[in-house]
Amino acid sequence: MSKTIQWETDFSKALKRAKTEKKPVLLDFFNPG
Amino acid sequence: MDAVTYPDANVVECITENVIPLRIPFDSEPYATDFNIKWTPTLVFMDEKGKEHYRNVGFLPSDELVPCVLFGVAMTYYELDLFPEALDNLEKIISGFAKSGSAPEAVFFKGVCGYKHTHDPKPLKQAYEKLNADYKESEWAKRAMPYRLLP
Numbered sequence: 001m002s003k004t005i006q007w008e009t010d011f012s013k014a015l016k017r018a019k020t021e022k023k024p025v026l027l028d029f030f031n032p033g
Numbered sequence: 034m035d036a037v038t039y040p041d042a043n044v045v046e047c048i049t050e051n052v053i054p055l056r057i058p059f060d061s062e063p064y065a066t067d068f069n070i071k072w073t074p075t076l077v078f079m080d081e082k083g084k085e086h087y088r089n090v091g092f093l094p095s096d097e098l099v100p101c102v103l104f105g106v107a108m109t110y111y112e113l114d115l116f117p118e119a120l121d122n123l124e125k126i127i128s129g130f131a132k133s134g135s136a137p138e139a140v141f142f143k144g145v146c147g148y149k150h151t152h153d154p155k156p157l158k159q160a161y162e163k164l165n166a167d168y169k170e171s172e173w174a175k176r177a178m179p180y181r182l183l184p
Contacts, residue, residue, distance in 0.1 A: 005039055005048050007056040011064065011083070014055040018081040024109040026052040026102065027077040029059045029070045030034070 034074050034092060041095035044102075051106050051122075052078070078105035086112045100130035104139060111142060116150035137171035140164050144180065158183040 007028075008014040018025045038044055048054050057064050059073045068077055068085065078087040087108035089101050107122035123146065126139040144160025147153075161180035168174050 003042075003045065005045055005054050007054045009056060011055065011057065014053050015081055015083055017053045021053065024052050024086070024106050025079045025081070025083075026048060026054050026105065027064075027068075027079060028034075028054070028056045029065070029068065029073060029075040029077070030056055031073040032058050 034098075038093060038095050038098050041098075044095045044098055047099045047102050051102060076101070076105065078109050080109055080113060096130070097133055097135070100126045100133040100135035100139070103130075104135045107139070107142065107146075111146055114149075116146045119146045120150065131167070137164060137168040137173040140168065141173040141177055144177065154180075154183045 008017065014025050014027075017023075059065060059070050059075070064070075068075075072090050074090075074092065076089045077085050079085045087105040089105070093101055103122045103126050107119045107126075110116070110119035110122065120143060123139045123143040126133065126135050127143065130136060140160055140163050144157045147156025147159075157177075157180040161174075161177040161183075164171065164174040164177045165181075
């Protein structure tokens with residue numbers, strides 16, 4: 001288990017992973033400051 | 034969220050196991066417009082086609098984010114008519130995070146999913162009874178009031 005969240009940063013890649021891994025996507029719209 | 038919530042081990046485990054985590058700056062187009070983002074943080078739960086099923090706006094501590102993630106996952110499955118998967122996640126909230134802000138809504142939708150999965154009204158009545166017993170002051174107890182009349 002990773003000790004940090006391994007965030008995707010590419011929208012299309014995340015959707016492809018969602019299809020392959022059969023999981024929803026959690027999209028965090030954040031303020032990088 | 035970066036300083037307090039996301040580093041929490043329980044949050045890392047929950048997100049890693051249950052969702053594909055994706056981060057995009059709030060002003061990144063076309064996503065900011067497509068998702069009508071007005072405040073941060075905004076968490077959007079979506080399916081593999083990019084369709085939104087649930088969102089949360091505002092900071093959450095770790096003990097609220099974990100049940101929020103489980104609820105977002107449950108709502109995604111619910112809206113895709115995958116009721117057993119939705120029920121599994123709702124039950125995790127009810128049994129493991131009973132004092133969280135997500136719990137009353139999870140009880141309500143456990144009743145709804147149970148009914149839609151079985152076409153038996155008993156889960157709706159059970160949802161009303163649990164909300165009335167454990168979360169009487171919540172808005173979800175009020176929304177479930179009609180179910181008290183079910184047999």
